[in-house]
Amino acid sequence: MQASILGLFLGGANGLADFDLGTPPSALQDRSNKDTKFAKRKSDYVQTPIPREGLESLWKKLSENGKVGLACNSYGGKMNEIKETETAFPHCAGNLYKIQYSVNWDEPGMEADTNYTNQVRVVHEFMNQFVSKNPRRAYLNYRDIDMGTAKTWSYEEGKAYGLSYFHANYERLVDVKTKS
Numbered sequence: 001m002q003a004s005i006l007g008l009f010l011g012g013a014n015g016l017a018d019f020d021l022g023t024p025p026s027a028l029q030d031r032s033n034k035d036t037k038f039a040k041r042k043s044d045y046v047q048t049p050i051p052r053e054g055l056e057s058l059w060k061k062l063s064e065n066g067k068v069g070l071a072c073n074s075y076g077g078k079m080n081e082i083k084e085t086e087t088a089f090p091h092c093a094g095n096l097y098k099i100q101y102s103v104n105w106d107e108p109g110m111e112a113d114t115n116y117t118n119q120v121r122v123v124h125e126f127m128n129q130f131v132s133k134n135p136r137r138a139y140l141n142y143r144d145i146d147m148g149t150a151k152t153w154s155y156e157e158g159k160a161y162g163l164s165y166f167h168a169n170y171e172r173l174v175d176v177k178t179k180s
Contacts, residue, residue, distance in 0.1 A: 042101040043139040044131040065119040090167040
C-alpha cells in the first residue's frame with residue numbers, strides 16, 4: 001500500500017514533481033527547480049473517506065492520464081472546530097482533506113495546452129463521485145479558470161464561482177464588496 005500512496009503523490013506517468021513511475025521515494029528529497037513553463041491546477045475537498053475500490057480506480061485513472069499528479073493536504077483536528085462562517089476561509093469543519101490536481105509541461109503551443117489541460121480535467125471529472133457536492137468546493141489559491149475568470153459579473157454569474165470558493169461566506173463577501 002505504501003507504493004500506492006507514493007504513486008498518488010507522484011501521479012500518473014509523471015507526477016506533481018514530474019517524476020516517472022518507478023522513481024524511488026528518495027527523489028522527493030531533491031529540491032532543485034525544474035523550471036516548468038506551463039501548469040494547470042484544480043482542487044477539491046473530500047468530506048467522506050474514499051473506499052479502497054475508489055482509490056484503486058483513481059490509481060488507474062491517473063495512470064491513463066499521463067502527467068496528472070495529486071497532492072492531498074489533511075484537514076480535521078482543530079480545524080473541525082471552526083465553523084465556516086467564523087472566518088473568511090470556509091473550508092475548515094467537515095473536510096478530511098483537500099486535493100490539488102496538477103499538471104506541468106514544457107512544450108509550447110495549443111496542441112500541448114489542450115492535451116495537458118484535458119488530462120487534468122478528465123481526472124477532476126472522474127473524482128466528482130468522491131468529493132464535496134452542492135456546490136463542489138474549491139480552494140481559492142488554486143484559481144481554476146474553468147470555473148470562471150475575473151470580470152465584472154452579475155450577482156448570479158458570480159454565485160456559482162463564489163459558492164465553490166467561499167461557500168456560506170459568499171453572501172457576506174458580496175455584502176462587504178458592495179458597501180459604499
